[in-house]
Amino acid sequence: MPNRRRPPVAVLRTHAVPAAVAAISLAAALASWQYVRAAVQAQEVARFRERATAGTDALRDRMNAYVAMLRATRGFVEGTGGEPDRLGFRTYVQSIELTRYYRGIQGLGWCRALRPGEVGAHVTAVRAQWNPEYRVWPEGERALYSSIVFLEPLDWRNRRAIGFDMFSEPVRRAAMERARDTGDVAASGPVELVQEAGTERQAGFLVYLAVYARAPRSPEERRDLLRGWVYAPFRATDLLRSTLGDAPARTIGLAVYDGEAETPDALLYDDGTAARGAALTTAQRLEVAGRTWTVRHTATAAFVSRTDRALPALVLGVGAALTVLLFWITRSEVLARGRAEQDARRTAFLAAASQRLASDLDYRRTLPEVALLAAERVADVCVGCVVEPAGPLWFAGHRDPARAEAWLAAAAATGLDPQARTGMAAALSTGQPHEVDRAPDRVPFFAGSPALAARMREDRVDALLSVPLMVRGEPLGAITLLSAHGPFDAHDRALAEDLARLLAAAVDTARLTWRAQDAVRVRDEFLSIASHELKTPLTSLALQSDSLRASAGRGDAEALVRKSDVIRRSVDRLTRLVASLLDLSRINAGRLELELEPVDLAEVARDVVARFEEEAARAACPLSLEAPEPVVGRWDRVRLDQVLTNLLGNAVKYGPGRPVEIRVRADGDRALLSVRDHGIGISAADQRRIFERFERAVSRRHYGGFGLGLWIVREIVEVLGGTVRVESAPGAGSTFTVTLSRAPEPAAAHRTGAATTSPPPTA
Ligand code: ADP
Numbered sequence: 001m002p003n004r005r006r007p008p009v010a011v012l013r014t015h016a017v018p019a020a021v022a023a024i025s026l027a028a029a030l031a032s033w034q035y036v037r038a039a040v041q042a043q044e045v046a047r048f049r050e051r052a053t054a055g056t057d058a059l060r061d062r063m064n065a066y067v068a069m070l071r072a073t074r075g076f077v078e079g080t081g082g083e084p085d086r087l088g089f090r091t092y093v094q095s096i097e098l099t100r101y102y103r104g105i106q107g108l109g110w111c112r113a114l115r116p117g118e119v120g121a122h123v124t125a126v127r128a129q130w131n132p133e134y135r136v137w138p139e140g141e142r143a144l145y146s147s148i149v150f151l152e153p154l155d156w157r158n159r160r161a162i163g164f165d166m167f168s169e170p171v172r173r174a175a176m177e178r179a180r181d182t183g184d185v186a187a188s189g190p191v192e193l194v195q196e197a198g199t200e201r202q203a204g205f206l207v208y209l210a211v212y213a214r215a216p217r218s219p220e221e222r223r224d225l226l227r228g229w230v231y232a233p234f235r236a237t238d239l240l241r242s243t244l245g246d247a248p249a250r251t252i253g254l255a256v257y258d259g260e261a262e263t264p265d266a267l268l269y270d271d272g273t274a275a276r277g278a279a280l281t282t283a284q285r286l287e288v289a290g291r292t293w294t295v296r297h298t299a300t301a302a303f304v305s306r307t308d309r310a311l312p313a314l315v316l317g318v319g320a321a322l323t324v325l326l327f328w329i330t331r332s333e334v335l336a337r338g339r340a341e342q343d344a345r346r347t348a349f350l351a352a353a354s355q356r357l358a359s360d361l362d363y364r365r366t367l368p369e370v371a372l373l374a375a376e377r378v379a380d381v382c383v384g385c386v387v388e389p390a391g392p393l394w395f396a397g398h399r400d401p402a403r404a405e406a407w408l409a410a411a412a413a414t415g416l417d418p419q420a421r422t423g424m425a426a427a428l429s430t431g432q433p434h435e436v437d438r439a440p441d442r443v444p445f446f447a448g449s450p451a452l453a454a455r456m457r458e459d460r461v462d463a464l465l466s467v468p469l470m471v472r473g474e475p476l477g478a479i480t481l482l483s484a485h486g487p488f489d490a491h492d493r494a495l496a497e498d499l500a501r502l503l504a505a506a507v508d509t510a511r512l513t514w515r516a517q518d519a520v521r522v523r524d525e526f527l528s529i530a531s532h533e534l535k536t537p538l539t540s541l542a543l544q545s546d547s548l549r550a551s552a553g554r555g556d557a558e559a560l561v562r563k564s565d566v567i568r569r570s571v572d573r574l575t576r577l578v579a580s581l582l583d584l585s586r587i588n589a590g591r592l593e594l595e596l597e598p599v600d601l602a603e604v605a606r607d608v609v610a611r612f613e614e615e616a617a618r619a620a621c622p623l624s625l626e627a628p629e630p631v632v633g634r635w636d637r638v639r640l641d642q643v644l645t646n647l648l649g650n651a652v653k654y655g656p657g658r659p660v661e662i663r664v665r666a667d668g669d670r671a672l673l674s675v676r677d678h679g680i681g682i683s684a685a686d687q688r689r690i691f692e693r694f695e696r697a698v699s700r701r702h703y704g705g706f707g708l709g710l711w712i713v714r715e716i717v718e719v720l721g722g723t724v725r726v727e728s729a730p731g732a733g734s735t736f737t738v739t740l741s742r743a744p745e746p747a748a749a750h751r752t753g754a755a756t757t758s759p760p761p762t763a
Pocket of ligand 1: 646650651654655677679681682690695696697698704705706707708709710733734
């Protein structure tokens with residue numbers, strides 16, 4: 001049967017529900033992470049495309065501007081009839097503010113086409129006009145020559161190009177021919193410009209626009225009418241830097257190739273920032289003056305912003321944190337609910353237990369029922385005991401009644417060894433809870449007996465918890481809860497202690513109730529005895545006084561004396577009874593006062609014996625007193641007289657027709673007084689009891705009396721610091737011996753205290 005202390009459903013809920021919530025939350029976090037990552041990536045791609053297109057567009061716009069400027073320059077040159085002079089050209093270039101508005105261009109030039117026969121005259125003319133060192137180079141025989149006549153601005157770099165025959169070099173020539181044959185702008189492939197010098201050499205290219213003597217009408221005419229080319233040389237790096245800005249500031253790497261193949265030969269420009277194997281890259285085609293360029297954009301590491309890169313991780317981090325938080329919150333919710341349910345179960349259990357205990361005062365019946373309840377709801381087995389005057393009262397509970405019997409037998413056989421340091425005996429002797437939770441196979445070592453160990457093994461007990469039943473700081477008994485499902489926790493311990501309190505209160509209440517009921521019964525009995533006892537001498541008094549009057553009428557003096565003696569005895573008896581009642585109330589109220597003085601016990605004995613002569617004679621009890629010497633001590637004379645009177649009265653009452661011996665002697669510091677009769681005697685079982693209040697060992701029908709005489713004797717003797725004991729056997733007579741110290745330590749104060757602690761039943 002499953003243990004009901006921790007239902008499996010609750011255990012499952014404690015772990016499964018928070019885990020499920022955490023799993024859902026984690027899945028959501030992962031999905032969000034995935035989504036954000038994809039969105040960030042898409043955004044990056046879009047941004048990259050946009051930037052790349054913007055870059056290409058900027059380059060196209062710039063090149064278009066140069067082309068437009070070249071067309072304007074052609075217009076200018078045509079306006080001079082194809083023969084611009086140096087000053088005019090320079091003025092023109094200055095007027096368009098080349099270096100200001102056309103940054104990235106290396107220069108703007110005029111290149112004259114020369115048939116072989118024209119070279120000499122041309123050189124001479126130029127030398128004459130402005131440049132004495134002018135020459136057309138390189139040397140050599142060629143079908144058509146060309147010469148850079150003007151190139152503005154005429155800085156040191158451009159000066160190196162003056163006179164150069166670009167037509168002699170194939171790459172340039174291809175472009176120049178194309179320009180000549182199409183009449184449109186034509187860019188060259190990559191070349192090293194003749195201006196190039198120094199260490200930072202760049203790839204370059206040139207854009208040409210042919211100038212004719214007049215508008216040609218056919219392709220053939222184009223060759224014939226060709227006057228030259230306006231052209232612009234470009235240093236690719238300067239051009240691209242001025243167009244797109246400096247490389248270090250850019251987050252997108254740029255490489256430009258002439259043509260569609262991205263080979264090192266075709267490379268015009270590479271800013272060198274592109275990372276190898278970068279994920280984001282795009283190649284765009286760009287038409288530049290009749291050539292196709294490939295513009296390759298590649299995102300650098302700096303392109304992906306740190307925020308964008310961190311965002312998915314941030315989302316994942318926040319998601320994970322939320323998951324942990326949710327798990328924690330759900331778990332504490334579930335735990336709190338579990339605790340609330342546990343509290344409710346606990347309250348229900350305690351309510352059921354108190355209901356059982358309240359339903360019947362007799363805990364001998366209710367304790368086993370509560371033990372069963374505990375075994376069903378709190379533990380697997382519950383064993384307990386209550387210490388009674390007649391020995392421990394054992395009880396046990398188990399869901400299986402046969403096993404409960406077995407546990408009860410094993411526990412009873414084990415008993416409560418006061419030396420035991422574990423389990424119930426330990427809880428009882430220390431008044432503290434005692435717990436054992438070890439490996440299951442170790443717990444039986446704490447059993448205290450082989451029988452109990454065997455039971456523990458059979459029921460696989462792996463934890464036990466003993467709690468004492470305490471009342472006013474005293475242990476009345478103990479209960480032990482045994483578990484076969486792991487150790488007890490703080491809740492179980494609190495519950496066990498609550499249960500122990502309930503049981504202790506129930507046992508205490510029952511005992512107090514029973515004691516009160518006993519006291520009431522004893523008082524009622526006493527009242528009936530007392531009224532009977534008082535009525536007997538009163539009846540005798542009434543009869544005797546009537547008879548006295550009759551005798552007085554007859555003048556019978558002898559009868560008068562006899563009857564007045566009888567009346568006297570009745571009065572004496574009444575006086576003794578009333579004195580006893582008075583002593584009862586005095587002793588109960590702690591007001592037994594002593595008048596200590598030197599008293600001779602032998603003398604007191606002689607007085608009492610003398611007073612008893614007549615009564616003893618009537619009962620046919622010969623009295624003998626053995627008091628050879630005075631026995632003096634500091635005592636209360638009247639009380640000693642009362643002690644002896646009570647003992648002697650009993651001896652005569654319970655031993656009529658037999659002798660009674662009284663002895664008084666000194667024994668060192670002590671004084672001994674004994675009264676011996678040969679009457680009915682007292683059984684051993686009754687000998688202790690008869691010294692208690694109202695206790696009697698004879699039937700009311702045969703012997704009158706309050707049951708107070710011996711109690712008063714004991715109280716007086718003890719208050720004088722002495723003891724009283726009896727030796728007797730039924731039918732063999734009794735000897736009551738009083739031992740007194742001759743210099744008594746009066747215990748009056750002590751007695752007062754004691755009297756108030758035992759509430760009088762007559763109250
Ligand atoms: P009471 O004599 O009034 O009953 P006591 O207190 O004097 O009360 O005695 C208590 C009981 O002790 C008596 O009822 C009697 O049973 C027993 N008892 C006392 N003295 C003697 C005795 N000398 N012999 C036999 N029984 C005695």
